[in-house]
Amino acid sequence: MWAGRSLFIVSLLLVASCLQQAVAKVQTVTFKLGGAHRQRFEWKYLGKFGFGIGDGYYSTRLREVYPQVLPSGTRLDLEAYLDEEWPLADTIEDKCDRKQHARRVRNLWLGEHGKWGPFANGTIKHSIRPHVWYFAISDCNRTLQNGTYTFEFELVTRQQGGSHFSVELRWAPIANFVSLLGCTTFLWSFWRRSCRFFNSTGSLHPVIWTLGTILVVQYAAQCLHTGHLTLYRWNGQGSRVMEVLSEVLFMLCQVAQTSLLVVIALGYTLLQSKLGDLDFAVPICTLVALLHIALVISDKVQDGAAHRFADHDGATGWIIMVLRLALYAWFLWAVRGTEACSGFRLKAFLAKFRLAASLYFLAYPVSFLVMHLFAPYLREPVMECSLMAAQIASNIWLASLFLDRGAYFETSSLSASPLPGAGGSPVRFFKNE
Numbered sequence: 001m002w003a004g005r006s007l008f009i010v011s012l013l014l015v016a017s018c019l020q021q022a023v024a025k026v027q028t029v030t031f032k033l034g035g036a037h038r039q040r041f042e043w044k045y046l047g048k049f050g051f052g053i054g055d056g057y058y059s060t061r062l063r064e065v066y067p068q069v070l071p072s073g074t075r076l077d078l079e080a081y082l083d084e085e086w087p088l089a090d091t092i093e094d095k096c097d098r099k100q101h102a103r104r105v106r107n108l109w110l111g112e113h114g115k116w117g118p119f120a121n122g123t124i125k126h127s128i129r130p131h132v133w134y135f136a137i138s139d140c141n142r143t144l145q146n147g148t149y150t151f152e153f154e155l156v157t158r159q160q161g162g163s164h165f166s167v168e169l170r171w172a173p174i175a176n177f178v179s180l181l182g183c184t185t186f187l188w189s190f191w192r193r194s195c196r197f198f199n200s201t202g203s204l205h206p207v208i209w210t211l212g213t214i215l216v217v218q219y220a221a222q223c224l225h226t227g228h229l230t231l232y233r234w235n236g237q238g239s240r241v242m243e244v245l246s247e248v249l250f251m252l253c254q255v256a257q258t259s260l261l262v263v264i265a266l267g268y269t270l271l272q273s274k275l276g277d278l279d280f281a282v283p284i285c286t287l288v289a290l291l292h293i294a295l296v297i298s299d300k301v302q303d304g305a306a307h308r309f310a311d312h313d314g315a316t317g318w319i320i321m322v323l324r325l326a327l328y329a330w331f332l333w334a335v336r337g338t339e340a341c342s343g344f345r346l347k348a349f350l351a352k353f354r355l356a357a358s359l360y361f362l363a364y365p366v367s368f369l370v371m372h373l374f375a376p377y378l379r380e381p382v383m384e385c386s387l388m389a390a391q392i393a394s395n396i397w398l399a400s401l402f403l404d405r406g407a408y409f410e411t412s413s414l415s416a417s418p419l420p421g422a423g424g425s426p427v428r429f430f431k432n433e
C-alpha cells in the first residue's frame with residue numbers, strides 16, 4: 001500500500017511540474033555560409049514552427065562563431081515561408097531563386113567579435129487555420145564574398161497565450177498528463193493483482209514477470225518524458241538525453257511485448273512449460289530490438305528537418321513498419337504451427353488470441369499509414385495517440401490474460417501449481433526441455 005501511494009504522489013508531482021508552460025520555444029542552429037564559387041553555401045534551412053489561430057510571435061538573432069572577423073553590422077537575409085508555398089520553393093534548384101516565394105524577408109545583423117546581434121522580432125497572425133512557417137537564411141547578395149564563416153542562429157517562438165509548443169505538439173501536456181496518471185494507476189493495480197496471484201498459487205510465472213518488467217520500463221520512459229517536458233518549461237528546449245532515452249525505452253517496450261506474443265504463439269506455456277527449443281527466438285527478438293533502437297536514434301538526429309512532422313516520419317517509419325509486419329507474419333506462422341498440434345480447446349483459445357494480438361501488431365503499420373492522410377501538423381497527435389491507445393489496451397489485455405483464471409490459465413502451464421498437494425510443478429525458464 002505504501003509503495004502504491006508513493007508511486008501516485010510522485011506521479012502527481014511530475015504532472016504538476018510539466019503542466020506549467022515555458023516562456024517560449026528556443027531553437028539554435030549552427031551552420032556555414034559563404035565559400036568559393038564551386039563550394040559556396042548561399043542558403044540554409046534553419047527550422048520550422050507551427051503557429052495556431054491568433055497572434056504568434058518570434059524573435060531571431062545571429063552571431064558569428066568562427067573565425068569572428070566580420071565587422072559589426074554585417075547583414076544576412078532571413079526568409080520566412082508559409083506552408084502553402086514551401087513545397088514549391090523547396091523544389092527550386094537555384095536556392096537564391098527560392099526567395100521569391102518567401103512571405104517575409106528581413107535583415108539579420110551580426111554583433112561584433114562573435115557577439116549576438118540585435119533581435120529581429122515578428123508577429124504571425126492566423127484567423128482561419130493553423131499554419132507551419134519555415135525559416136531559412138541566405139547570402140545571395142554575396143555579403144560574405146569568398147570567405148567561409150560559421151554562424152549560430154537562435155529562433156525563439158511562442159503562441160498566443162504563451163504556449164511554447166508548435167501547433168502539432170499542442171496536445172503534448174494533456175496527453176502526458178493522461179498517460180502518466182494512467183500508467184501509475186495501472187502499475188499499482190498490476191502490482192496488487194500480482195500479489196494476490198502469488199498468494200493464491202505460490203509463485204509468479206515468467207510471463208507475468210516479463211509483463212511486469214515491461215510495465216516498469218514503460219513507466220520509467222513516461223517519467224523521463226515528463227522530465228523532458230518539465231525542463232522544456234525552463235529553457236524552451238528540454239533535455240535531449242531524456243527525450244531520446246524515453247523514446248528508446250518506449251520502443252523497447254513495444255518490441256518486448258510483440259516478442260512475448262510471438263513466443264507464446266510458438267507454444268511456450270501452451271504446448272511446453274519451459275522455453276526449451278524455443279530459445280532460438282531470443283537472439284532474433286534481441287536483434288529486432290537493437291534495430292529499433294538504432295532507428296530511433298537515427299530518427300532523433302533528424303529532428304527539426306523540414307519534411308518531418310512526427311516521430312518516425314520518412315524512411316525510418318517505413319522501415320519500422322516493415323519490421324512490425326515481419327514480426328506479425330512470424331506470429332501468424334507460429335500460431336498456425338501451434339494449432340496443428342492442438343486439441344479443440346486450445347484451438348478455440350488460439351483463435352481469440354490471434355485476433356486480439358493482431359490488433360496490437362497492426363497498430364503501428366495502420367497508424368503510420370493513416371497519419372499521412374492528415375495535414376502535416378496533425379500527424380504527430382494522430383500517430384502518438386493511436387499508439388498510446390494500442391499500448392494501453394494491450395497492457396490491460398495481457399494483464400487480464402495472465403492474472404485471471406480464464407481460458408489462457410486453464411489451457412497453459414500457469415495452472416500448474418507449486419503448492420503442496422495441488423499437483424503440477426513450478427514453472428521456470430529452463431532451456432533444456
